Every structure is written in structure tokens, then in C-alpha cells.
Amino acid sequence: MKNMLLTTAAALMLASPIALAAHDEADAPLPTLEAVADEALTGDTVAWDFVEGVTTEVGPRQAGTEAETRGRQWAMQWLAAHGFENIADEPFEMPTWVPGETHKAAVTAPFPQPLVVQPLGGSGATPAGGIEAEVIEFASFADLAAASDGSLSGKIAYVSHEMRRAQDGSHYGFAGPVRWVAPTLAEQKGAVAIVIKSVGTDHHRNPHTGVTGSADNPLTIPAAALPLPDAENLERMFDRADGRPITMRLELDPRWIGMQTSGNVVGEIVGRNPELPPVLLACHLDSWWNAPGAFDDGAGCGIIAAAALNVAKTGQPLRTIRLLLAGAEEVGLWGSRAYSEAHIDEPIAVAFESDFGADRIWRFESNFRQTNPDLHARLAGAVARFGVANSTITATGGADINIARDQGTAIIDLQQDGTRYFDLHHTPDDTLDKIDPVQLRQNVAVWTQVAGILANEPRSIQTGGPVPSAPAIMGE
Known part of the structure; x- marks a missing residue:
């Protein structure tokens, strides 16, 4: 399946936003990051397409079950159809409980x-x-x-x-x-x-x-x-x-049914400089059995994918943007741990996750406000026009970016409005109709702006200094 999907991805590159951006670069000036982010605020349909598709065609995706497997297959096909590269299903085994x-x-x-x-x-x-x-x-x-x-x-x-x-x-x-x-x-x-x-x-x-x-x-x-x-x-x-x-x-x-296979889905917008550590955008693909998981966390996966594609519209980024659609988050962060174990020796520059619904982002946080104040201020200033406030709170990161905490690298939190999140959290009411498309698009605009700046940052995101060797990054 993976080889077939990668072949499909290559074929579909001709029609993908990534390929179109490369084509346009030779013929006309590419849009600026600010213009693309502003357009997403009113015109993005990609995030909605993802969450509508996965909730309609797959539905609930409890970790370790056949439904979660179908969710991973669906996500890989979706990423391929939208021109992502290096798509893979990275399996892991986990003890599985069913209700x-x-x-x-x-x-x-x-x-x-x-x-x-x-x-x-x-x-x-x-x-x-x-x-x-x-x-x-x-x-x-x-x-x-x-x-x-x-x-x-x-x-x-x-x-x-x-x-x-x-x-x-x-x-x-x-x-x-x-x-x-x-x-x-x-x-x-x-x-x-x-x-x-x-x-x-x-x-x-x-x-x-x-x-x-x-x-x-x-x-x-x-x-x-x-x-x-x-x-x-x-x-x-x-x-x-x-x-x-x-x-x-x-x-x-309920009962335990033994060790079952789950997995993490990954895909990339490949950067111009493969020597620079990538930017990691994360969400989780699984949900509980009792709902299709629109808020938690289908919307998050749609947001990060839309943002990555938007950055590609401005031209090939300097750094690779890697998507991590983690598996088995709900049942104990199995995917987050498995990804970190598998990739711990591959430094990342910065990680951030969307996993708190689909309502508007209202606050920007990083863990490098003191070590790289200029970049922190530039990011905070860039999203202020979307109604996002700066913060002195130190970002600790979402559940699925264990790798960033394990490597001690840069982390960002784009805090979403959680006022109604716990009305829906882990209930049968976590359905597509609860997503406000206007607020979903604001998420995409903010993520586009932040991801685009970070993916084109030539210096260390954590410190603002020259990009260190891999061992130094892991020790930051």
C-alpha cells in the first residue's frame, strides 16, 4: 500500500499546490507568506476538506482497531492526492482495550x-x-x-x-x-x-x-x-x-484484546536544504469509539496540512516541513512515544501541535522567548493581526511532540479557545457540525504564518545562533 501511495503522490504532483507553486515561480512572482495567510483567513477549504472527509468516510478511529487502520490508509491517500512527499505509515504495537x-x-x-x-x-x-x-x-x-x-x-x-x-x-x-x-x-x-x-x-x-x-x-x-x-x-x-x-x-x-498494530502517518513538504533540521507539525489521527473525532482531533490534522500546503504556495521552503499524524494518542500517547523512539537521532528544529479543537487561536507561546527573543517577537508580531496575543508563558507542547521534549529543542503553542472544548471532549457530540468554518480558517491562517516563518529561518530557532551540529541540537 505504501509503495502504491508514494507512486500516486508522484503522479499527482503535476496537479498539486506544491507543483503549481514551482511552476508559477518561473512565470510570475510567488505570493508572499502574508498574502497567503490572509487569503486562508477567508478562503481556505483544505482543512475542512480533511476533517469532513475523515469523519464521513472513516468515522470513529479507536486505536488498535480496524477503524484506526482505515483512518491511516485514508490519511495517506489524502496526503498523496494533495502532493505531499515521503508519505509513510510507521507501525508500532500496543496493548489494546475495546469498550x-x-x-x-x-x-x-x-x-x-x-x-x-x-x-x-x-x-x-x-x-x-x-x-x-x-x-x-x-x-x-x-x-x-x-x-x-x-x-x-x-x-x-x-x-x-x-x-x-x-x-x-x-x-x-x-x-x-x-x-x-x-x-x-x-x-x-x-x-x-x-x-x-x-x-x-x-x-x-x-x-x-x-x-x-x-x-x-x-x-x-x-x-x-x-x-x-x-x-x-x-x-x-x-x-x-x-x-x-x-x-x-x-x-x-469491555475487554483487553492483546497486542494490536497502530501507527503514525508522516508526510513532508521537502525543503531546499536537507541539512537543516525540519519543522514538525503534529496532530493525532485516532479518536475514541463513541464519536468521529471532528474536534479531537480531525480538525487539528486538517489545520496542519492546510498550513503546510499554504507555505508551499510561496515557493519551496528552506527547511522541510514534516507532518506527524500520530496514532494511539487517546489511549496513552503510544504514537508520540513510538515516533520519538524511532527518530530520536534525527534532530528537529521546532515542533508544535494542533489538538485542542477548532476554535480560534488567541495566544502565542514559545519556549525560546529568552534564548531567541528576536524570533519570538517576530512570530508574535506576525500573528497579532489575526487577534493572537503574545505571552510570557513558556510553551510545553502538545501530547504528540514527545520528540521535541526528548531532544530539548524549540516548542511553540498556538493556544486555541477552549471555552466549549470540554462540552464535546470524548463524547458522542464530537461531530463535524460543531466546527465553525470561520474559526477553523483563522487557525489555518495563524498556522500558515508561523510555519512559513519557521520553515524559512536559516539560523537556530532555539537560540538564534548558527545552526549547531546534531549532538548540540539534541542537548539544547
């Missing part, structure tokens, strides 16, 4: 009624027919942590939180431990199961799934999320139960 088909919950006393529930990634299964037990309420992760060992023996733990909307998504760090850590903690304290208030901000009856535990130390107890309306209803039951125990029946049938 099963049975996801049921109900309060059985004193206020019998069904609840909507979905398993957390890595959840154990109930016995056939489910379990029924008393539910013990904890208002926060801290309250669960304070419970004595053995106090939950034979009980179902319920853990709440107070996650709130934030433009920077900062409350995810506050509420996240309820999903990331609480199930393991409840298991250690003797619980037979745990349900949590979804780590999200919407009030639809859509539970937010997401990974919990780890493949190295998998949960044996079932762990599930309730949507906010059902969680709040359960909390009202506790308020009026007058000391009577609340019991719940829970039935889940």
Missing part, C-alpha cells in the same frame, strides 16, 4: 431509575449480568483519597468534581484526576466498581469517556462515567435519601 457492547447503569433503591453510562478507557468488566452494590459518594478526588483503606469493600464509589469552563482549559487539570487516578485509588480501597461525574462542561446526556489506569497496571474493577445531568441527579438522591443507602446496578463488558 464492548453492554453499558448499563441504574439506581435500584431508594429512587429506582436508569442512568446513562459509558466505560472509561481501560475499565474492567462486571460479571455477566452485572453487579449491584451500595454507592458511596465523594464530593471530590481529595475526599476519595482521604478515605481509609478497606472502607469501600463491597461498595461502588461515586466521585464528583466542580469542573468549569475556561478559555485556556485549565480546569481539566483540576478535574482530570477524578478520571485519571480515582478508579485505581477506589480499587485499592476495596471498591467493586467506580462511577464518576464526567470530566466535562456540557449538560447533554452524553458521558465523557477517556483513559484511566494503565496498560502496565490495568484496572480489574469496572469504571464508568455518568453525564453531568445524571451525575447531578444522583447527587440530589444522596441529599434526600435521609440516610437510606443508595444502591446501583452496573453492567459493562
Whole structure:
């Protein structure tokens, strides 16, 4: 398949934006980067084409499944059709969990009624027919942590939180431990199961799934999320139960299916100087099983691809622009780690990722504001016209650019507005209709401007000095 796609890519170069840019260079002046970025603000269709295509033709793409494989094949064909070079599927093996088909919950006393529930990634299964037990309420992760060992023996733990909307998504760090850590903690304290208030901000009856535990130390107890309306209803039951125990029946049938193949998809806009380390633009291609992953992260892949093609319209860049469409991000950053392990000895100049939805970028951050202040200021100034603010916050990078952190190289964060991101995150509502095309195009414009400057920067992006040898880059 890979060889066929590479041949297809070569054939399609004649019609690609990259080839057209090369042709135009001999006949007429090429557009400036600023002009191309400004045009993207109102006229880009490439990012939408990617996210519309992958959500329509592939749909949900859970890591390690046949659907994720189809997603990689689809992405490679799309990259080839748009003229990218050096397209490859870089496979890796990973332990794989699947959600099963049975996801049921109900309060059985004193206020019998069904609840909507979905398993957390890595959840154990109930016995056939489910379990029924008393539910013990904890208002926060801290309250669960304070419970004595053995106090939950034979009980179902319920853990709440107070996650709130934030433009920077900062409350995810506050509420996240309820999903990331609480199930393991409840298991250690003797619980037979745990349900949590979804780590999200919407009030639809859509539970937010997401990974919990780890493949190295998998949960044996079932762990599930309730949507906010059902969680709040359960909390009202506790308020009026007058000391009577609340019991719940829970039935889940997820399972581990052993080692399966996932993979990272890569493609390039090849630069004029192969000796210069490339610019790495990243996203992740997988999604959870319960949605086609338009916001998380089909849009991100469309944004970075559109930006790379836009830079090519201005002529062949000095540095290669490499796209990394990472696999298996949702289930534990397997693709990010695999890419770093495979390419750790290949220095990159700078990396940045789009993985926070499709709403407008509002803040620019780098980790070289002090080591290369002139470039930081030039980048921040170049995107100010798109409504993007400069920042003194040090960029730490998206989940799929482990290689940049491992190499200690330059990182940029183009922070997107996360006000509504956790309405959709890991829910069945993560669908194409939630993407605002105007805000999506603003992302492409900003990414075009930043990627174009970086791809044509002759000096070290990290320090502003001469480009050092490979060992020095890795030690920066």
C-alpha cells in the first residue's frame, strides 16, 4: 500500500499546490507568506476538506482497531492526492482495550431509575449480568483519597468534581484526576466498581469517556462515567435519601484484546536544504469509539496540512516541513512515544501541535522567548493581526511532540479557545457540525504564518545562533 501511495503522490504532483507553486515561480512572482495567510483567513477549504472527509468516510478511529487502520490508509491517500512527499505509515504495537457492547447503569433503591453510562478507557468488566452494590459518594478526588483503606469493600464509589469552563482549559487539570487516578485509588480501597461525574462542561446526556489506569497496571474493577445531568441527579438522591443507602446496578463488558498494530502517518513538504533540521507539525489521527473525532482531533490534522500546503504556495521552503499524524494518542500517547523512539537521532528544529479543537487561536507561546527573543517577537508580531496575543508563558507542547521534549529543542503553542472544548471532549457530540468554518480558517491562517516563518529561518530557532551540529541540537 505504501509503495502504491508514494507512486500516486508522484503522479499527482503535476496537479498539486506544491507543483503549481514551482511552476508559477518561473512565470510570475510567488505570493508572499502574508498574502497567503490572509487569503486562508477567508478562503481556505483544505482543512475542512480533511476533517469532513475523515469523519464521513472513516468515522470513529479507536486505536488498535480496524477503524484506526482505515483512518491511516485514508490519511495517506489524502496526503498523496494533495502532493505531499515521503508519505509513510510507521507501525508500532500496543496493548489494546475495546469498550464492548453492554453499558448499563441504574439506581435500584431508594429512587429506582436508569442512568446513562459509558466505560472509561481501560475499565474492567462486571460479571455477566452485572453487579449491584451500595454507592458511596465523594464530593471530590481529595475526599476519595482521604478515605481509609478497606472502607469501600463491597461498595461502588461515586466521585464528583466542580469542573468549569475556561478559555485556556485549565480546569481539566483540576478535574482530570477524578478520571485519571480515582478508579485505581477506589480499587485499592476495596471498591467493586467506580462511577464518576464526567470530566466535562456540557449538560447533554452524553458521558465523557477517556483513559484511566494503565496498560502496565490495568484496572480489574469496572469504571464508568455518568453525564453531568445524571451525575447531578444522583447527587440530589444522596441529599434526600435521609440516610437510606443508595444502591446501583452496573453492567459493562469491555475487554483487553492483546497486542494490536497502530501507527503514525508522516508526510513532508521537502525543503531546499536537507541539512537543516525540519519543522514538525503534529496532530493525532485516532479518536475514541463513541464519536468521529471532528474536534479531537480531525480538525487539528486538517489545520496542519492546510498550513503546510499554504507555505508551499510561496515557493519551496528552506527547511522541510514534516507532518506527524500520530496514532494511539487517546489511549496513552503510544504514537508520540513510538515516533520519538524511532527518530530520536534525527534532530528537529521546532515542533508544535494542533489538538485542542477548532476554535480560534488567541495566544502565542514559545519556549525560546529568552534564548531567541528576536524570533519570538517576530512570530508574535506576525500573528497579532489575526487577534493572537503574545505571552510570557513558556510553551510545553502538545501530547504528540514527545520528540521535541526528548531532544530539548524549540516548542511553540498556538493556544486555541477552549471555552466549549470540554462540552464535546470524548463524547458522542464530537461531530463535524460543531466546527465553525470561520474559526477553523483563522487557525489555518495563524498556522500558515508561523510555519512559513519557521520553515524559512536559516539560523537556530532555539537560540538564534548558527545552526549547531546534531549532538548540540539534541542537548539544547
